[in-house]
Amino acid sequence: METALVGLIALFFAVSLYLLLSKSIIRMLLGVAILGNAVNLLIFTTGRLTAEIPPIVPEDAYAPIQGSANPLPQALILTAIVIGFAMFAFLLVLGYRAYQALDADNTDNMRLAEPEDAPRPPLSY
Amino acid sequence: MRFFGLDGPGAELGPSLDFSIALIAVAPFLAALVAPWIKSFTGALAGWVLAIVPAAIFALLLTFVTPVAENTVVKAALPWIPSYGISFSFFIDGLSLMFGLLISGIGTFIVIYSGGYLAGHPHQGRFFSYMLMFMGSMLGLVLADNIFTLFVFWELTSITSFLLIGFDHSRQAARRAAIQALVVTGAGGLALLAGLILMSVASGENSLTGLLTQAGTMQEQPVYLLALILVLIGAFAKSAQVPFHFWLPNAMEAPTPVSAYLHSATMVKAGVYLIARMSPVLGGTPEWFWILTLFGGLTLLWGGVLAVRQTDLKQILAYTTLGSLGLLVMLLGFGTKEAVLGAILYLCAHSFFKGGLFMVAGAIDHGTGTRDITALGGLREHLPVTFIAAVLGAFSMAGFPIALGFLAKEEMYLALVHGLWPDLFFLAVLIAGNALMMAAGILIATKPFLGPLKPTPHEPHEGGLPLWIGPVILGVMGVSAGLFTDWINHYALNPIGGSVTNHAVDAHIHLAFDLANPAVWASLATWALGAAIIWQADAVRSAVRRTGQAIGWTFDIGFDALMFGLIRFADRVTRTLHHGRLEWYILLLFSVLAVVLYAPMLITGTAPRMAEFPVLSFYEWGAILIAAAGLIAILLLRTRLTAIVALGIQGFAVALIFLLFGAPDLAFTQFMVETLSVVILALVMTRLHLDARDPREFEVALRDGAVAVAAATGFAVVLLSVLQLDLDLSLTEFFNETSRPLAHGRNIVNVILVDYRAIDTLGEISVVMAAGIAIMALVRLKGGDGDTPRGISRPTERRRT
Numbered sequence: 001m002e003t004a005l006v007g008l009i010a011l012f013f014a015v016s017l018y019l020l021l022s023k024s025i026i027r028m029l030l031g032v033a034i035l036g037n038a039v040n041l042l043i044f045t046t047g048r049l050t051a052e053i054p055p056i057v058p059e060d061a062y063a064p065i066q067g068s069a070n071p072l073p074q075a076l077i078l079t080a081i082v083i084g085f086a087m088f089a090f091l092l093v094l095g096y097r098a099y100q101a102l103d104a105d106n107t108d109n110m111r112l113a114e115p116e117d118a119p120r121p122p123l124s125y
Numbered sequence: 126m127r128f129f130g131l132d133g134p135g136a137e138l139g140p141s142l143d144f145s146i147a148l149i150a151v152a153p154f155l156a157a158l159v160a161p162w163i164k165s166f167t168g169a170l171a172g173w174v175l176a177i178v179p180a181a182i183f184a185l186l187l188t189f190v191t192p193v194a195e196n197t198v199v200k201a202a203l204p205w206i207p208s209y210g211i212s213f214s215f216f217i218d219g220l221s222l223m224f225g226l227l228i229s230g231i232g233t234f235i236v237i238y239s240g241g242y243l244a245g246h247p248h249q250g251r252f253f254s255y256m257l258m259f260m261g262s263m264l265g266l267v268l269a270d271n272i273f274t275l276f277v278f279w280e281l282t283s284i285t286s287f288l289l290i291g292f293d294h295s296r297q298a299a300r301r302a303a304i305q306a307l308v309v310t311g312a313g314g315l316a317l318l319a320g321l322i323l324m325s326v327a328s329g330e331n332s333l334t335g336l337l338t339q340a341g342t343m344q345e346q347p348v349y350l351l352a353l354i355l356v357l358i359g360a361f362a363k364s365a366q367v368p369f370h371f372w373l374p375n376a377m378e379a380p381t382p383v384s385a386y387l388h389s390a391t392m393v394k395a396g397v398y399l400i401a402r403m404s405p406v407l408g409g410t411p412e413w414f415w416i417l418t419l420f421g422g423l424t425l426l427w428g429g430v431l432a433v434r435q436t437d438l439k440q441i442l443a444y445t446t447l448g449s450l451g452l453l454v455m456l457l458g459f460g461t462k463e464a465v466l467g468a469i470l471y472l473c474a475h476s477f478f479k480g481g482l483f484m485v486a487g488a489i490d491h492g493t494g495t496r497d498i499t500a501l502g503g504l505r506e507h508l509p510v511t512f513i514a515a516v517l518g519a520f521s522m523a524g525f526p527i528a529l530g531f532l533a534k535e536e537m538y539l540a541l542v543h544g545l546w547p548d549l550f551f552l553a554v555l556i557a558g559n560a561l562m563m564a565a566g567i568l569i570a571t572k573p574f575l576g577p578l579k580p581t582p583h584e585p586h587e588g589g590l591p592l593w594i595g596p597v598i599l600g601v602m603g604v605s606a607g608l609f610t611d612w613i614n615h616y617a618l619n620p621i622g623g624s625v626t627n628h629a630v631d632a633h634i635h636l637a638f639d640l641a642n643p644a645v646w647a648s649l650a651t652w653a654l655g656a657a658i659i660w661q662a663d664a665v666r667s668a669v670r671r672t673g674q675a676i677g678w679t680f681d682i683g684f685d686a687l688m689f690g691l692i693r694f695a696d697r698v699t700r701t702l703h704h705g706r707l708e709w710y711i712l713l714l715f716s717v718l719a720v721v722l723y724a725p726m727l728i729t730g731t732a733p734r735m736a737e738f739p740v741l742s743f744y745e746w747g748a749i750l751i752a753a754a755g756l757i758a759i760l761l762l763r764t765r766l767t768a769i770v771a772l773g774i775q776g777f778a779v780a781l782i783f784l785l786f787g788a789p790d791l792a793f794t795q796f797m798v799e800t801l802s803v804v805i806l807a808l809v810m811t812r813l814h815l816d817a818r819d820p821r822e823f824e825v826a827l828r829d830g831a832v833a834v835a836a837a838t839g840f841a842v843v844l845l846s847v848l849q850l851d852l853d854l855s856l857t858e859f860f861n862e863t864s865r866p867l868a869h870g871r872n873i874v875n876v877i878l879v880d881y882r883a884i885d886t887l888g889e890i891s892v893v894m895a896a897g898i899a900i901m902a903l904v905r906l907k908g909g910d911g912d913t914p915r916g917i918s919r920p921t922e923r924r925r926t
Contacts, residue, residue, distance in 0.1 A: 002848050004739040005782070006841050008749050012775075013837035014830075015756045017715055021829035022821065023708050026810065030759055030772055033802060037779045042844060044783070044791075048852055054787045057864060057871040064861050064873065069787030071864075072857050075877035077791055079889045085798040086896035089805060093900045096809050105813070107707040114705030121696050123689045125301035 005045045012038035023107045025095040032091060036084035040077045047073030146215045147201045149182050149225070150268055150278070153261030160257055161250030172240015172591055175253055179232035179260060186217075186225045193222050194616045196623070198334070200270065210331045214270040219620025224267035224398055227473065228391050231480050232260045234595030235386040238484055241591030242382055242491060252292060252380070259285035263391050267398055270332045272321045279317065279363070282392050283310040289387060290379040302375040305684060309372045313362020317399075320355030323348050324406070333402060340405035340627050353407050356399065357416060364396025364450045367424045371680035374431075374443040381487030384439055389446045390480040394472065397453045401468070405627030408460050417458025418547075422554045424451025429561030433658065434669040438486040438496040438569060442479065445522075445562045449475045452558060455551065456537055457625075465625045466618055466632055467537030473617075474521055474529035477603035481518040481596035482569060485511055488592045489573055494582030498568065503578030507585035510593040512574045517600025519570030523563040523655065524648060527607035532634055534559060534651070538644035556647055560654035567659055607636045712829070715836045722839030726846070733845040748785060752778030765810050773803040790874050 016038055019031030047070040055071035057064050104110055156178040164171040189199060202214035217225070239256060243249045262281035269275035284307070291303030327346045330336045336343070343349055360366075365373035376388050387393070400417065407413060428448030435441045449471070456468035488511045489504070490496045505512045521528035541552040578585075587593070606613065614632045622630030638645060658665055673679075726732050741749075755775030762768045776799030784792035821829065860873055860881065870876035878886050 001739060001741055001745060001786075003736040003845075004741055004745070004749055006736070006844050006848070008752055009844060010837045010841035011753055011756055013840050014833045015760060017833035017836055018760070018830055021708060021711055021715070021833060026765065026813070029806070030768065033772060034756065034759070034775065037776060038840075040791075041779060041782070042840065044786070044788070045844060046847055048848075049786045052785055052787050054789050055861070055873040057873065059871070062862075062865045064864075070854070070857050071860055071873040071877060074788045074791055074874045075882065077788075078794060078874065078878060079882075079885065081791070081794050081798055083889055083892050085802065086893040088802060090896040090899055092806060092809055093903045096813065097903045097906065099813055110707070111705055114703065116705070118700075121692050123692060125297055125304055 001049050002045055005041065005049070009038055009041050009045065012041060025098065025105050025107065028107075029088070029092055029095055033084075033088050036080070036088070040080055040084075043073050043077055043080070143199045143217075144201045145185060146199060146217055146268055147203060147213065149185065150215065150261055150265035152182060153178060153257040153264065157254045157257035157261065160253040164250030164253060169240070169244060171249070171253065172237045175240075175257065176233045176236040178257065179229045179236060182264070183226060183229040183233060186222060186229060189217055189222055190616055193217060193219055193620050196620065196629075200334070202270070205271075205274075211273045212271050213274050214332060215265075215268040215274075216270040216334055217268060218624045219617075219622070220398070220401055220624035221267045223469070223473070223617065223621050224391075224394070225264060227394075227476050228260060228263050228267065231386065231390045231476060231595075231599070234480075234484075234599065235382050237591045238385070238487070238595050239380075239382040241589055242487055243380060248292070252289075255285055255288045255292065256382070256386070259289060259387060259392070263395070266395055270334055272325060272331060272333060272336075275333070276314070276318050276321060279359075279395065280311065280314045282395060283307055283314055283363075286310070286376070286387050286392055289383040290376050292380055292383070293378070296378070299378040302372070302378040304688075306372040306376050308688070309369055309684075310362050313359040313369065315359075316355045316362070317359025320352045320359065323352040323355065327352070336406050337627060341409075343406050344410050349407070349410075350412060353410075353412060353416075356403060356407065360396035360399045361420065361454075362396070363399070364393050364454065365424075365447055366396070366420050366451060366454060367427050368680060370424060370427065370447050371684060373447055374440055375681065377437075377439040377443050381439065381483060381490065384443070385480050385483030385487065389442065389483055390476040393446065393450055394453075394476070397450065397457070397468075397472065400454060400457050401465075401625045404457060404460060404465075404625050408457075414458050414460070418455050418551060421451045421453070421455030421458055422551060422558075424448065425455060425558035426554060426561075427451070429558045429565075430669055432565040433561055433662065433665050434673065436498050436666075438489060438498055438573075439483070441498065441565050441569060442483055442486060445565045446475075446479055448558050448562050449479065452537075452555065455555070456540070459540060459551075460626070461540055462622065462626065462630060463536055463540030465622055466630070466634065467533055467540055469618060469621050469625070470529060470533035470536055470613075470634070474533045474603055474606075477599045478518040478521040478530065478566070481514055481599040481603070482522070482566065484592070484596040484599075485515045485518065486569070488514075488588045488596070491588045491592060492583065493585045498572050500579060500581065501573035502576040503574070504585050505574040507578075508574070508587050510587060510597065512570075514593055514596035514600050515570040515574065517604050518596065519566040521600070521603035522566035524559065524651065526638055527636060528604045529606035530603065531648070532607055532610070532613075532636070534648055535642075535644050536634065538647035539642075542643040542647060552647065556651050556654065559651045560658060563651065563655035564658035564662065567655070568662060610634050610636055712832060715832050719832065719836040719839050722836065722843055726842065731846065733842060733849050736845060745785060748778055748781040751775075751781070766807065769803055769806050769810065772806070773799055776802065788874075790872070 012034060016031045016034035019027045019034065022028055022031070050067060050069045053065060053068040055064050055068050055074065098110065099105055102110055102112070156175065160171075160175060163174055167174045192199065199217040200214065201216075202212045205211050205213045236253070236256065239249075239252060243252055246252065259282060262278050262285055265278035266275060266282060269278055287303045287307040290306050291299050293299045294303075324336065324343065325331055327348050328336060328339050328343060330339060343352070346352075358369075362369040373388060373393065377384055379388070425448045428444045428446070428451060432441050432444035432448065435444060453468050453472055453475075456464045456471070486496060488508065489501065492508055492511070493501065493504070495501065521530040524530040524534040537555060538552065541548045541555065614634055618632035618634060619630050622632060640646075752775050755771050755773075755778055758771035758774065759768050762771055776795065780792045780795035780799065783789075783795055860877055864870055864873045864876045868876045868880040870880065
């Protein structure tokens, strides 16, 4: 099963990196969302896959059943999903405002921070 | 104050421990802290009050003269970075004691002089601070035992010199001179550090005293030549040897007390100190001899010739200082007993007469408003005490009998007259250099004072006690020293010569004028040549000036070309790498990512085994295929809403995968987040008049696709390698075993999040909150479309209505 997921993760990465290489903000946003999923799946697979036994201790026991899933990557991914969503939402609004302020969806036209004709450094003491 | 034979961590260093020598380097820094307040309390007396600090240090150092003459080495050490064997350790032997006395003794007069010279200057307190900081750095440098302590103080002298040269920072020339001095001496300092580290690694010793115990073995090491060159670059940059000399004449932009103190008497001698200190460790080889004598001899002639060319008093003195430094380096290159003794005598004599003459130049400037030697004349009646001080200084500089300069000159001639080639060649260089410097010195002492009075910007007047006490006392000491040769032999030359040559020295300097001695004839030749140069001073000056104009290039111009070239280069690099095209940044990033992912495998040859084709149940295939279909759809779909829906499909498929493999919490969160993402994305996107179509041309799409696929397969291959390794499950086992007994929770994932990693989760909540606040702020900003700012819910309301 891991092998199949490795292939899927490769597809996730390829699609998200391809979208991020676009000049269009909206496609870059889609790329960010997919990149988050790609990394989460990567961490999940690294922690090895097991059958569908969640890492929960039964009522009458003090340790989970043998063969239940690895809880550590799950804890990491849970945090990552939430933070990834917060960042996605922020970037989305940022892109929206950028479009409103600059009237541009093309990163080539967004040159406010790095203008085309930046001043030359002064040659003096 | 003294703790001889102290027990404790420093006790193994030897019987003669004295922590007051560490205090010597620290006290001026403490004084520098309070100097501005002392200035505001004491006003015009500040110079006298603050001079107590160097005077006390001088007095303390005097108590070491007798023990050091009896070959005692006094040490003190404070641990600093013990794991690297680096400590704040100090020691006093003959060489460091001489420098310490010169620095504190002349420093006393300089501080008094500054009180008069800069009287009424709004930043005089700051000036005192810088000056005292420099004094502490310089004392630390000459007293340091650990080589890294030495380096730290070495760089501190560069930094304080920068502050002092640029003291009058509103003038561009001062700023340029300050930066130039810092760049040259700082770069030299880095070379010195590299050389010291090489020596430390090769010898296993971190201290000068340790290196000195290995004297004679370093020359056999394979790194010897490299270490020698690096150390000498540091010393040459500091002591302004050609080709690093150009910063020193420019440093005359500093106020005159700085020029007198840093750029003639003390700081520029730091390189000479280092060379003298390293003589037993690095000296005695042909490389040592030729590098030092050739560069020193060149600097001597260079300084001497250019000194005669100048008309500004301070520039004349600066170039003669260059010449003197070259002379010292050359003598240390010879390294014979006579040459070393001559160097020691000359170093003291030079500090006295050059410090004094600089103060005289400052007094003339202060009293008349000009330093141009051609515009000055007839001041002897208006500045009588300054005149006396100038004559005393020039007397020693010219090396007339009974002056310290005479003793020095006789000794250095004695070192060379009995040899053949190359000694006689360098003897000729020495005589020419000395004659040139003698001419410059006598011109300074006579030209402004004799002849008819010339009009000057200010009515000529004497500057008062603070301005003449230093040069007069230094002048008297320099001239009368020849009467105390027994004392000099016993208390100065024997211990200092011992430090430089590393074996016992028995000096027999005495005042004599014996025509049977060939050294006397060399002195006579110097005087004759010097007199001839004075006689033809104007002709020599114009000849040198014409030659300089014919060449048309100076090291100074070269420095500017280098600095501006550096700035242009940095500008070009910045424009190349930082061009403002986002997609190129990202492309570069991902290309590097692909290389980084593949490179370790290609280098170490550890590619993963080929995986077998997976055997999966139909619902597993289902989840994977749904995710893949969603991804492909995002790429291909032409309308934005369908692309957003496709984004949701791949997200739900990921949630499904989580669910299938025992992660219900993840699946639940993923469902929530994907739903929310799709909803707000749809809400925002419908407000934008965009389409999700890819505007890329085919070739660009091919390029981007190739990079994306390369990086993505890199991830896959690395992940495959990881999966073929054993997984360390010890953390998982810990959480499994302790979750219920210790944390009283059955859902282990939740226990990890809210218990074991609770602080992380708090951080996560903070991130979400910060993002929320930022979104709020962005949305409420007055927008470009002029709508009333009411938040992200606005489109929803509009759709509902």
